[in-house]
Amino acid sequence: MIPELGQFALVLAALVALAQSTVPLIGAARGNSRWMALGSSAAIMQCVLILLAFAILAYEHVVSDFTVENVVQNSFAAMPLLYKITGVWGNHEGSMLLWVMILSIYGMLIAVFGGNLPRALKARVLAVQGMIGLGFLGFILATSDPFNRIIDPPVDGEGLNPLLQDPGLAFHPPFLYLGYVGFSVAFSFAVAALIEGRVDPAWARWVRPWTLAAWSALTLGVAMGSWWAYYTLGWGGWWGWDPVENASLMPWLAGTALLHSAIVVEKRDALKSWTILLSILTFSLSLIGTFLVRSGLTTSVHSFALDPRRGIFVLGLLVAATGGALTLYAIRAPSLKMGGLFHPISREGGLVLNNLLLTTMCATVFIGTLYPLFLNALTGKTVSVGPPFFNFCCQLLTPLLVAAMGVGPLLAWKRGDLLGALGRLKFAAAASVIIALAVYYLRSGGPVLAIPALICGLWLIGSALAEVADRVRLFAIPLSHSFARAVALPRSAWGMVLAHAGLGVVIIGMTGTALWTEERIQAMAPGDSVELAGYQVQLQSVGPVKGPNYDAERATFVVTDHGRLVDTLAAERRTVHPQEQAVTNIGIRTNFFADIYAAVGEPDPAKPGAYVTRLYHHPLVPWIWVGAVIMVFGGIVSLTDRRLRIGAPTRRPVGLPDAALTAE
Amino acid sequence: MRRFIFLAPVLVFVGLVVYFATPLLRGTDPSIIPSPLIDKPVPAFDLPPLPGYQKGLSSADLKGRVQIVNIFASWCVPCRAEAPALMALKQMDIPIRGIDQKDRPEDALEYLKELGDPYVSIGMDIDRKVSIDWGAYGAPETFIVDAEGRIRYKQAAPITQDDIDDTILPLLKKLTAQ
Numbered sequence: 060m061i062p063e064l065g066q067f068a069l070v071l072a073a074l075v076a077l078a079q080s081t082v083p084l085i086g087a088a089r090g091n092s093r094w095m096a097l098g099s100s101a102a103i104m105q106c107v108l109i110l111l112a113f114a115i116l117a118y119e120h121v122v123s124d125f126t127v128e129n130v131v132q133n134s135f136a137a138m139p140l141l142y143k144i145t146g147v148w149g150n151h152e153g154s155m156l157l158w159v160m161i162l163s164i165y166g167m168l169i170a171v172f173g174g175n176l177p178r179a180l181k182a183r184v185l186a187v188q189g190m191i192g193l194g195f196l197g198f199i200l201a202t203s204d205p206f207n208r209i210i211d212p213p214v215d216g217e218g219l220n221p222l223l224q225d226p227g228l229a230f231h232p233p234f235l236y237l238g239y240v241g242f243s244v245a246f247s248f249a250v251a252a253l254i255e256g257r258v259d260p261a262w263a264r265w266v267r268p269w270t271l272a273a274w275s276a277l278t279l280g281v282a283m284g285s286w287w288a289y290y291t292l293g294w295g296g297w298w299g300w301d302p303v304e305n306a307s308l309m310p311w312l313a314g315t316a317l318l319h320s321a322i323v324v325e326k327r328d329a330l331k332s333w334t335i336l337l338s339i340l341t342f343s344l345s346l347i348g349t350f351l352v353r354s355g356l357t358t359s360v361h362s363f364a365l366d367p368r369r370g371i372f373v374l375g376l377l378v379a380a381t382g383g384a385l386t387l388y389a390i391r392a393p394s395l396k397m398g399g400l401f402h403p404i405s406r407e408g409g410l411v412l413n414n415l416l417l418t419t420m421c422a423t424v425f426i427g428t429l430y431p432l433f434l435n436a437l438t439g440k441t442v443s444v445g446p447p448f449f450n451f452c453c454q455l456l457t458p459l460l461v462a463a464m465g466v467g468p469l470l471a472w473k474r475g476d477l478l479g480a481l482g483r484l485k486f487a488a489a490a491s492v493i494i495a496l497a498v499y500y501l502r503s504g505g506p507v508l509a510i511p512a513l514i515c516g517l518w519l520i521g522s523a524l525a526e527v528a529d530r531v532r533l534f535a536i537p538l539s540h541s542f543a544r545a546v547a548l549p550r551s552a553w554g555m556v557l558a559h560a561g562l563g564v565v566i567i568g569m570t571g572t573a574l575w576t577e578e579r580i581q582a583m584a585p586g587d588s589v590e591l592a593g594y595q596v597q598l599q600s601v602g603p604v605k606g607p608n609y610d611a612e613r614a615t616f617v618v619t620d621h622g623r624l625v626d627t628l629a630a631e632r633r634t635v636h637p638q639e640q641a642v643t644n645i646g647i648r649t650n651f652f653a654d655i656y657a658a659v660g661e662p663d664p665a666k667p668g669a670y671v672t673r674l675y676h677h678p679l680v681p682w683i684w685v686g687a688v689i690m691v692f693g694g695i696v697s698l699t700d701r702r703l704r705i706g707a708p709t710r711r712p713v714g715l716p717d718a719a720l721t722a723e
Numbered sequence: 724m725r726r727f728i729f730l731a732p733v734l735v736f737v738g739l740v741v742y743f744a745t746p747l748l749r750g751t752d753p754s755i756i757p758s759p760l761i762d763k764p765v766p767a768f769d770l771p772p773l774p775g776y777q778k779g780l781s782s783a784d785l786k787g788r789v790q791i792v793n794i795f796a797s798w799c800v801p802c803r804a805e806a807p808a809l810m811a812l813k814q815m816d817i818p819i820r821g822i823d824q825k826d827r828p829e830d831a832l833e834y835l836k837e838l839g840d841p842y843v844s845i846g847m848d849i850d851r852k853v854s855i856d857w858g859a860y861g862a863p864e865t866f867i868v869d870a871e872g873r874i875r876y877k878q879a880a881p882i883t884q885d886d887i888d889d890t891i892l893p894l895l896k897k898l899t900a901q
Contacts, residue, residue, distance in 0.1 A: 385733035392729045
């Protein structure tokens with residue numbers, strides 16, 4: 060009975076979404092305020108119904124109701140409670156339900172907090188949100204019903220994929236979806252603006268917090284995914300340019316561009332149609348992210364849905380959303396009023412350069428990911444584009460982006476003083492070069508590429524600090540005055556500084572691990588020891604251990620530094636029940652500047668008693684995730700900016716909406 | 724001209740959709756990776772038998788008549804699903820050779836006892852090296868090898884009765900007639 064209630068709630072939610080996507084739109088066109096107001100109540104109702112359905116599915120998983128197919132396939136009675144709960148979205152049906160749940164929460168938030176939006180704009184935004192909700196609810200009900208029952212219920216379930224039984228991956232999808240789906244708000248605002256025919260600074264000020272929130276969540280989601288890959292997959296890498304990883308990177312790149320171009324619309328009333336286009340593209344790339352994973356179009360470790368019917372449905376949604384929005388764009392965007400003019404050397408110019416570079420990177424990743432599919436469609440050949448292509452392109456574009464990120468914030472709006480900005484950055488530039496050379500010297504060499512890469516990272520941190528020093532007039536006025544100025548700086552300025560410096564930390568982390576990693580792969584018997592980056596790593600023992608739902612062989616490694624004990628590491632090779640799937644569990648010792656990483660593999664058939672072991676020394680790798688967290692923190696700080704919290708944006712009164720459409 | 728710039732995104736999008744939708748709508752399964760080994764001779768190999776068995780499997784065994792080669796493992800759940808289909812082929816006196824991939828011998832023996840042994844002979848591929856030479860990226864995978872020892876067909880999925888009726892038997896007939 061309870062699962063049927065969940066299904067019923069989903070059907071009702073779809074009907075509410077149908078009303079939400081039509082009535083307010085007609086109301087807005089006719090100026091009928093009661094019809095427009097329906098949007099808000101429908102959005103709240105839709106959210107309540109979907110939350111109910113999700114709660115029911117979670118309940119079914121927690122109580123292990125094996126009459127529900129989804130529970131049977133993804134849970135089993137002896138599994139820890141945490142994974143019973145996260146197992147709700149550790150499968151196709153549940154993760155789609157999570158997707159629409161997050162969508163409906165965003166819709167509800169617009170309805171509740173959008174009190175200061177003009178009524179017609181709010182009604183149109185909610186209608187577009189309703190259409191997206193309707194599409195995905197239809198998808199769930201037609202192809203992926205999570206509440207399907209089984210006629211002949213088994214005694215126990217099949218268990219959750221052991222790879223997903225991990226805290227890092229358990230919370231990766233919710234954050235990823237918070238990001239993906241969060242861009243739907245920018246999309247809805249863009250489509251609503253195209254229907255209305257006007258974009259102004261107030262519009263950008265509404266769009267920016269949503270984009271910022273989505274960007275922060277997506278940054279965290281992507282970082283969690285790569286962290287998970289690093290510590291569970293056992294190959295010592297953290298990014299493989301896997302199609303599914305790329306699918307999350309593309310919306311991130313486009314979303315980052317959107318975040319910046321929205322600033323130009325807000326401050327200078329320029330780049331309007333470009334920002335609209337980016338809003339559409341960012342959400343479309345999020346949909347493609349969903350589509351790539353869900354359709355089985357690319358096969359990869361991550362995909363757990365291989366059903367062409369679903370692929371066609373998601374493709375249909377993508378065509379309707381993106382195709383519809385882009386058609387609307389083609390019709391309406393040419394008549395958007397041109398905005399303020401600016402000199403190429405200016406804050407706006409810097410942001411335009413940033414947008415060009417970010418979209419080029421995004422296009423590169425897009426082509427690299429989909430080129431194999433293109434080629435397959437054209438010639439039937441199966442190829443794969445490897446990491447070298449992506450690495451090459453990123454190494455080419457990143458220094459340009461990084462240089463612009465340092466200089467841009469110091470340029471003035473409209474017309475900037477490049478020499479003046481560079482003058483204020485001379486200390487940052489000198490410091491980053493000196494530190495990079497010093498680090499290179501202390502590491503006693505390595506690839507020369509490390510020097511420019513380190514300079515990039517250090518330059519970002521240094522220029523962010525220089526930006527703050529400049530704004531608080533450090534050393535130019537008494538320190539206490541500087542401190543008072545620092546406190547008074549807008550939170551959005553601090554957010555920018557943190558996010559830029561965070562990326563610098565990430566780049567340093569990437570450099571360390573990409574260029575200075577030491578790797579030892581060998582067969583080791585207990586007692587054998589190996590030299591790794593100046594440490595001695597000895598395999599002490601290998602023995603069986605028993606976990607709640609697995610049996611494992613645990614290898615214990617002792618790490619010493621010239622006879623001094625550093626740490627003992629335990630690595631396991633687990634066989635998880637009931638799937639009997641082998642999973643590696645890594646031993647990691649980190650001191651923030653480097654990780655020692657140990658994995659144990661199969662017994663070596665050639666050498667009795669010996670096991671294949673993989674030992675890595677990863678310098679600076681923790682900085683990747685520390686930097687990502689700093690970036691997310693920057694996003695959150697910026698979100699708390701006074702202007703976004705209470706600065707109720709007001710629109711300049713304009714007679715008819717069409718008045719804005721006339722000028723070209 | 725200015726209008727065209729705004730029209731470009733939707734045109735590019737339509738182009739992309741046409742490209743990607745075609746294989747989906749044609750029903751080609753993108754997960755099927757064609758084997759480059761089709762029509763090539765089988766890789767040279769020599770695998771030892773299971774404990775207690777007389778014969779292992781080597782490339783020399785695959786000459787002289789049309790045969791099926793099946794890669795399996797006791798730990799592989801889909802292999803269990805296709806076991807009845809393989810037994811049905813055995814009933815029809817079709818020779819099937821097995822490559823037991825990455826398996827413990829005692830588990831493999833238990834598996835054959837439980838589900839029946841459809842194989843003429845089985846080679847133990849403990850380190851998966853031979854399976855990789857065959858271009859196999861999982862289990863089960865099934866190949867049809869002609870009398871000259873060339874791979875003529877590959878299926879990277881469990882065999883069903885439909886596969887036997889629609890693909891395997893007609894191909895075996897054709898190859899035997901050659």
